[in-house]
Amino acid sequence: xxxxxxxxxxxxxxxxxxxxxxxxxxxxxxxxxxxxxxxxxxxxxxxxxxxxxxxxxxxxxxxxxxxxxxxxxxxxxxxxxxxxxxxxxxxxxxxxxxxxxxxxxxxxxxxxxxxxxxxxxxxxxxxxxxxxxxxxxxxxxxxxxxxxxxxxxxxxxxxxxxxxxxxxxxxxxxxxxxx
Amino acid sequence: xxxxxxxxxxxxxxxxxxxxxxxxxxxxxxxxxxxxxxxxxxxxxxxxxxxxxxxxxxxxxxxxxx
Numbered sequence: 001x002x003x004x005x006x007x008x009x010x011x012x013x014x015x016x017x018x019x020x021x022x023x024x025x026x027x028x029x030x031x032x033x034x035x036x037x038x039x040x041x042x043x044x045x046x047x048x049x050x051x052x053x054x055x056x057x058x059x060x061x062x063x064x065x066x067x068x069x070x071x072x073x074x075x076x077x078x079x080x081x082x083x084x085x086x087x088x089x090x091x092x093x094x095x096x097x098x099x100x101x102x103x104x105x106x107x108x109x110x111x112x113x114x115x116x117x118x119x120x121x122x123x124x125x126x127x128x129x130x131x132x133x134x135x136x137x138x139x140x141x142x143x144x145x146x147x148x149x150x151x152x153x154x155x156x157x158x159x160x161x162x163x164x165x166x167x168x169x170x171x172x173x174x175x176x177x178x179x
Numbered sequence: 180x181x182x183x184x185x186x187x188x189x190x191x192x193x194x195x196x197x198x199x200x201x202x203x204x205x206x207x208x209x210x211x212x213x214x215x216x217x218x219x220x221x222x223x224x225x226x227x228x229x230x231x232x233x234x235x236x237x238x239x240x241x242x243x244x245x
Binding site for chain 1: 190193194197198201204205208212217218219220221222223224
């Protein structure tokens with residue numbers, strides 16, 4: 001016979017320890033003691049840090065293509081997304097995986113101050129290619145950005161997109177935040 | 180290693196019962212933290228999954244007591 005009472009006590013101690021470990025893990029995740037946080041949004045499911053592109057109508061719903069990649073198409077400019085930051089960060093390095101059906105330039109940027117329509121725009125270029133997809137990399141200084149509820153609003157702009165009938169298709173937004 | 184079936188069942192039910200009390204307390208504490216500091220917990224932990232665990236283990240615990 002094996003003493004189940006002793007095993008029960010050990011398991012009970014483990015159960016009690018789990019919430020404390022979870023709380024410690026949450027504190028570490030929220031305060032990012034390492035100084036660097038990474039988030040990747042593949043459009044397959046909701047992401048806690050990077051929102052879906054909005055408003056609906058300008059950005060179509062998330063679709064799954066023949067290769068199994070989830071994508072979202074932008075047909076009218078501009079569209080927006082929110083970046084949630086659990087703590088303060090100084091820099092954001094973005095990597096966008098996208099397709100641009102035309103030659104029209106794409107600009108991306110964070111809302112900079114106040115509640116007005118002020119965005120610091122940077123060109124999103126096709127820096128390298130992965131198959132048909134372009135990979136564009138941009139860095140932003142987050143210290144002068146407008147934050148509300150720990151979120152920074154970003155714009156993706158390509159003026160005249162609706163008139164041209166062209167579209168921008170995104171399949172991944174990756175961000176590396178550093179303190 | 181020989182377990183009596185009855186004592187093994189009792190052991191498993193006690194474990195589930197303990198798990199229920201711990202998960203319920205965790206859920207309540209995390210909910211309070213979430214109210215005070217929105218997204219502190221929900222950005223990293225799925226509340227629905229935690230609540231599902233609480234409900235399932237809670238139902239088993241109540242049935243055991245009956």
